[in-house]
Amino acid sequence: MPxxxxxxxxxxxxxxxxxxxxxxxxxxxxTPWLLLMPAMVLLIAFTHYPAVATIxxxxxxxxxxxxxxxxxxxxxxxxxxxxPVFWRALFNNLWFALGTIPVSxxxxxxxxxxxxxxxxxxxxxxxxxxxxxxxxxIAVANIWLFFYTPQYGLLEQLTNALGLPSxxxxxxxxxxxxxxxxxxxWKEAGFFMIFYLAALQQISPVLAEAAxxxxxxxxQYFWKVQFPLLMPTTLFVLINALINSFRLVxxxxxxxxxxxxxxxxxxxxYIYEVGFSFWDSSYAAALTVVLLMMLAVIxxxxxxxxxxxxxxx
Amino acid sequence: MRRVILKSxxxxxxxxxxxxxxxxxxxxxxxxxxxxxxxxxxxTKTIDTMVADFEKLNPDxxxxxxxxGTYQESIVKALTAFKSGTPPTLAVLLSTDLFTLIxxxxxxxxxxxxxxxxxxxxxEGFYKGFMENSQTGGKTWGIPFQRSTIVMFWxxxxxxxxGLNPDKAxxxxxxxxxYAKKLTRSDANGNVSQWGLKIPSTGFTYWMFQGxxxxxxxxxxxxxxxxxxxDKPAAVESLQYWVDLSAKHKVMPSxxxxxxxxxxxxxxxxxxxxxxxTGNLTNIRANxxxxxxxxxxPANKHPGSPTGGGNFYVFNKTSPEQQQAAVKFxxxxxxxxxxxxxxxxxxxxxxxxxxxxxxxxxxYLQEVPAAAVAREQMKYGVAELSTHDNQRVTKALxxxxxxxxxxxxxxxxxxxxxxxxxxxxxxxWNR
Numbered sequence: 183m184p185x186x187x188x189x190x191x192x193x194x195x196x197x198x199x200x201x202x203x204x205x206x207x208x209x210x211x212x213t214p215w216l217l218l219m220p221a222m223v224l225l226i227a228f229t230h231y232p233a234v235a236t237i238x239x240x241x242x243x244x245x246x247x248x249x250x251x252x253x254x255x256x257x258x259x260x261x262x263x264x265x266p267v268f269w270r271a272l273f274n275n276l277w278f279a280l281g282t283i284p285v286s287x288x289x290x291x292x293x294x295x296x297x298x299x300x301x302x303x304x305x306x307x308x309x310x311x312x313x314x315x316x317x318x319x320i321a322v323a324n325i326w327l328f329f330y331t332p333q334y335g336l337l338e339q340l341t342n343a344l345g346l347p348s349x350x351x352x353x354x355x356x357x358x359x360x361x362x363x364x365x366x367x368w369k370e371a372g373f374f375m376i377f378y379l380a381a382l383q384q385i386s387p388v389l390a391e392a393a394x395x396x397x398x399x400x401x402q403y404f405w406k407v408q409f410p411l412l413m414p415t416t417l418f419v420l421i422n423a424l425i426n427s428f429r430l431v432x433x434x435x436x437x438x439x440x441x442x443x444x445x446x447x448x449x450x451x452y453i454y455e456v457g458f459s460f461w462d463s464s465y466a467a468a469l470t471v472v473l474l475m476m477l478a479v480i481x482x483x484x485x486x487x488x489x490x491x492x493x494x495x
Numbered sequence: 496m497r498r499v500i501l502k503s504x505x506x507x508x509x510x511x512x513x514x515x516x517x518x519x520x521x522x523x524x525x526x527x528x529x530x531x532x533x534x535x536x537x538x539t540k541t542i543d544t545m546v547a548d549f550e551k552l553n554p555d556x557x558x559x560x561x562x563x564g565t566y567q568e569s570i571v572k573a574l575t576a577f578k579s580g581t582p583p584t585l586a587v588l589l590s591t592d593l594f595t596l597i598x599x600x601x602x603x604x605x606x607x608x609x610x611x612x613x614x615x616x617x618x619e620g621f622y623k624g625f626m627e628n629s630q631t632g633g634k635t636w637g638i639p640f641q642r643s644t645i646v647m648f649w650x651x652x653x654x655x656x657x658g659l660n661p662d663k664a665x666x667x668x669x670x671x672x673x674y675a676k677k678l679t680r681s682d683a684n685g686n687v688s689q690w691g692l693k694i695p696s697t698g699f700t701y702w703m704f705q706g707x708x709x710x711x712x713x714x715x716x717x718x719x720x721x722x723x724x725x726d727k728p729a730a731v732e733s734l735q736y737w738v739d740l741s742a743k744h745k746v747m748p749s750x751x752x753x754x755x756x757x758x759x760x761x762x763x764x765x766x767x768x769x770x771x772x773t774g775n776l777t778n779i780r781a782n783x784x785x786x787x788x789x790x791x792x793p794a795n796k797h798p799g800s801p802t803g804g805g806n807f808y809v810f811n812k813t814s815p816e817q818q819q820a821a822v823k824f825x826x827x828x829x830x831x832x833x834x835x836x837x838x839x840x841x842x843x844x845x846x847x848x849x850x851x852x853x854x855x856x857x858x859y860l861q862e863v864p865a866a867a868v869a870r871e872q873m874k875y876g877v878a879e880l881s882t883h884d885n886q887r888v889t890k891a892l893x894x895x896x897x898x899x900x901x902x903x904x905x906x907x908x909x910x911x912x913x914x915x916x917x918x919x920x921x922x923x924w925n926r
Contacts, residue, residue, distance in 0.1 A: 247597075327755070333765045334763055350749060350752075353753070441697055444894055459567070
């Protein structure tokens with residue numbers, strides 16, 4: 183980097199020389215920039231520019247017909263603080279994250295441990311666990327809609343056979359978010375399993391043999407050896423799961439449209455509603471900024487804090 | 496090499512365009528036409544045929560018909576295209592999108608394009624109930640095309656089993672409760688195996704609510720789309736009736752009832768009576784394994800139901816030639832014989848009396864007398880809820896209706912909240 187700040191007079195000449203050298207160096211180093219260009223163009227066009235533009239737009243009013251957009255400062259954010267649906271969606275989203283992440287990670291580990299063992303039909307089992315990930319969410323949500331249907335849905339047929347009372351799963355504000363979580367867990371767990379499976383196969387068999395010699399139980403081996411060694415994977419999966427919990431709303435669109443009375447509305451779904459049903463693009467931009475900030479914090483925590491505490495092999 | 500390929504491809508494309516359209520004039524007017532598909536049936540094929548027939552008669556116009564998804568997806572596409580400067584020339588969008596489109600300055604009034612005396616007569620030929628959603632501020636902005644209304648379907652077999660006259664649907668609110676009680680059945684565990692009535696409450700909650708407020712002689716908004724009347728006593732009474740169907744009379748499942756599965760519930764004989772759009776008639780007719788009837792919604796003070804469905808709109812930022820050609824196409828599509836054909840193919844209500852007077856329609860009515868119910872109901876039709884900032888106001892009402900139906904708010908509190916929210920949203924239009 184060129185020298186910055188206050189520079190004593192005799193040194194100026196030197197700086198000029200080094201600057202010239204520096205500039206020459208940039209000419210020489212155009213190749214790496216060219217190599218970076220395709221990725222950079224895509225990133226700037228589809229990630230960085232939209233992010234910056236979103237923040238910019240969130241300080242303006244939405245242009246409507248003849249009325250152009252004007253600078254309104256923090257008005258959109260004040261509106262947001264005052265918007266009960268936003269708070270509802272935000273808290274729903276936090277519950278959704280809290281409900282789906284630990285369960286899908288635990289399930290993923292269990293499934294991975296199981297299909298990592300040598301057992302009959304292992305390939306088929308792996309395939310079966312991975313299938314939900316491959317299926318498109320819209321199609322899957324339509325099937326789940328049938329599972330939850332009152333009276334003749336799959337779930338109802340099961341509970342009826344057991345003599346339990348009938349329940350309108352998606353029509354009740356107390357159960358609808360739980361139902362959405364189950365769909366998300368079902369969809370995600372298989373995907374995370376793949377990462378755990380890969381990580382488990384990286385663990386040297388020597389460790390298992392050593393643990394066996396020491397007389398460790400299966401649980402001890404898992405808890406003291408495998409689990410710590412899986413930590414980098416867990417971290418990776420955790421971040422992915424967190425991001426997905428803010429990103430995955432396809433099933434909400436198909437199954438509940440955020441209802442009843444916003445009981446299953448998530449932040450991203452609400453953004454879509456504000457942006458493309460209400461056509462209030464500035465307010466949608468302000469909501470997006472909140473989502474962006476949250477995801478940025480998550481990424482920051484991952485890179486700055488968790489990474490240092492994780493044991494990499 | 497690549498240049499050669501590109502060149503030959505371009506040449507091929509040009510040649511193809513000429514070869515495929517030898518009858519077209521040298522400089523045809525090109526139109527883009529967005530349309531949604533919201534009900535079952537071969538909609539795309541019917542539209543394509545209509546476009547081809549039109550092009551045969553008008554070689555100087557070429558129409559690119561684009562299937563744009565659901566109603567919601569279609570307006571998203573049309574408005575986004577408009578904002579980026581390349582709007583469709585015409586589109587079929589919800590009649591309730593009227594104010595949204597006007598506010599965005601996205602559409603032009605039809606009577607500005609069609610102002611000859613015969614055009615006026617054409618516009619006057621549409622049912623008043625359908626025009627309520629198409630005119631505002633003294634101008635006609637939309638032309639009714641795929642319009643619908645809410646009707647009640649009933650299962651004649653289940654009526655017979657319950658000891659009711661299978662050919663007579665309940666005509667009043669009180670009768671509906673008596674009938675529905677007889678039609679609600681429980682199994683040995685005390686679980687209800689068959690519900691008397693289902694009024695769906697997702698997606699189009701406000702619309703179904705209008706099926707209750709209209710017979711109770713109250714409207715939900717003014718014609719200018721600037722005021723709503725959600726918490727009028729008659730509206731509260733209507734919601735109380737809806738809530739009581741499940742909470743007090745136990746003839747409807749509690750909580751929110753899914754719009755999409757309601758026709759299926761009816762076909763599976765899990766609900767003896769259901770309310771849904773006339774657009775489902777063709778679907779239910781094709782799939783019901785039992786005789787069924789179609790009735791007007793039960794009356795309280797008088798019969799009544801809101802209209803619904805889609806209108807033709809002509810977009811702004813298109814050339815005058817395109818707009819004229821678009822109106823020509825709209826006139827073509829709503830000619831009596833064609834409107835009748837469209838209605839028979841889809842189950843939508845033909846929007847003009849002269850369409851109902853065509854021989855094809857008369858023959859169809861003999862085969863399917865149920866189709867006439869919707870037309871009869873049009874005498875009592877009111878506009879579907881539509882205001883400025885439409886979807887936002889609608890959501891405020893939907894959310895609160897759902898809160899009342901799932902028991903978290905009383906009907907009165909829910910409608911008060913909805914009204915307060917709507918007042919807040921519409922405040923700038925009342926200054």
